[in-house]
Amino acid sequence: MYQRSDIIYLYDGSFEGFLSCVFESFLCKQRPYDIVSEDSSEPSLMAQQWIETDMQRAQRVRNGIGKKISEEALYLVTNGFCTCHPQRELLLLDFIHLGFERGKKVCELITDPTVHALQKAVLFLKRESHLYLEFVRFSEYDKGLVSVIEPKNRVLPTIAPHFCDRLHNELFIIYDKTHRSVLIHKPPKWAIVDLEDFIEPQADETEQFYRELWGTYFDAIAIRERINPRCQMTHMPKRYWKHMTEMQRRPAAKTAASARTESTVNPVPLPERMLSE
């Protein structure tokens, strides 16, 4: 009932557009060769079929997943759409078909290649999103706070609630340079919109002052005897440094001290006694 075909579905890149593709696939009992958004489509020998975004169809698919499969499956689908999996649309389509076949058990099939690939992609999205809760750096300009990021996954929808909650009364934007979209928070509202290009303003004296102070702090808290660039890099991969205030100031410390152990110790006192009072 789910036959392979040589057609490529073309859609507008929106989530609803993708769900409309899913609808089409179920309607024609057909597994397209690929599903691509119009801006990332390349000339190809395969036949392409334009799928119009249809809000009602999208809504039906969304409800269907939530009710007939499970809320967890819907969660995987909405988040899976934000991942950087190279064939995320097709992967999601396979997952949805499998889901309608197997019901709510589908999320437990963690050894199935499709389910596994999707869960892995979503896990990567979640990990990267968490890193951005950490590594987003704002600069203050006269109008508000500004941050630029270059994530692999589309993290803005995942990190938006956190920052909007935290900076409750602040006007701020986070620009995603990779996917050319921007989160704008203008209390009490926020939105994510496409933005072709964005040029960060020049930092003024106050902003420069706090950047320097932060750098001073960052250098001062490193313990010389424990310098460990490898550990630093594991936790904070280099690709994030480009937009992090403290890493922009200067390169990482070069000196590496090797880990060593202390000389043997002689047992003496009674720790328990200390607490018996």
Added chain:
Amino acid sequence: MDLFDKLRILSDAAKYDAACTSSGVDRDGKGGQLGNAAACGICHSFSADGRCVSLLKVLMSNACIYNCAYCLNRVSNDVPRATFAPRELADLTIHFYRRNYIEGLFLSSGVVKSPDYTCEKMIETLRILREEYGFRGYIHAKAIPGADDLLLNRLGRLSDRMSVNIELPSQQSLDKLAPDKSKSAILRPMGLLRDGIKENCTDLIRYRHAEPFAPAGQSTQMIVGATPESDYQILQLTAALYQKFSLKRVFFSAYIPVSDNPLLPARTISPPLLREHRLYQADWLLRFYGFSANEILDEKHPILNPLIDPKCNWAINNMALFPVEVNTAPRELLLRVPGIGVNSTMRILRARRETKLDFSGLRRIGVVLKRAQYFITCQGKTAQGVRITPDNALNALISDSQKQRLPSQNYEQLSLFSDQITREDVVKCISGQI
């Protein structure tokens, strides 16, 4: 003195405190106020030593009137002194916080003038943050031993977590090295905090608007390697602290030589980082893996094995319990398999409800088999090409990097291990014969 110098001096003096977590409270943002707190904790950066930077960790002042031998700020040491004004520090915190540099503030202090005076300055800083700026981010404050109970209470109501550092793992060592502090000066505030936190839970149920008292609990820290206590004693103390004072965390800090005091290790000694690392691993076993302190070490084996982590060490000594069958073993036993952590255990339990697991299935759900394969079977079978013997297991457990990391001057005999490690070698090393 300008702000740069102050910040440099007072963060430099605070950096040896290991605790920098911001976890334990969930607090949403609120209109008209600034910030929130996430229970999972958020690190914002990693310093050149690889440690997480989550909070602005500074001292209120390093002009201490006490003379603890292991401390850089002791009155007899000739170092530049600085003190923050409460408003200055509060402003700095806010500026850093809004730029997403930090989760909040970790405020400790040397004893300026008197414990009460010091405590008052800290309270004023936190009051400005909480009341004037409506700051809802994370605050960790150090209780100053010897300060008035009322002041400690007030400090507790303004912070999320409080801690009192036990500093040295025994009374004898404290007497020798921290003459101005006594065990009661340390344990008293610890007890007060515990009671405050407990009361808090009942109060919050009774009156919805009661101000929470250090809702993220309390933690402590001890210095490892400055004094002669064994790992066994340290772990016993740690376990007791968790039980008696309901601590959330015990931190260990490898001693970094700061003076030529004859009672302390020579300045040329490097900090015992590997030992600290092993202690943290043992601490995890206590907190998340259902181990008791006595299972990890005992009086006859008082030192953690430098070659392998304490969980592997335990497994090697209890080979009779292995291999375990992945498809049927209870949770507690899965948790004890080297290489299988809390997450992997969860995934195994989940996956085996639907399917019978084999080795490729295990790999697919993200269980790393490098170590685990010597301790498990899948549907009665061992992994291909693996023979389960203590020696094979041991070889797999000792990573190459670990072999390299071992310093030559302290563990000379370990050079024996450079080629093949035998069970005997490790047993020797476990029994402290090295």
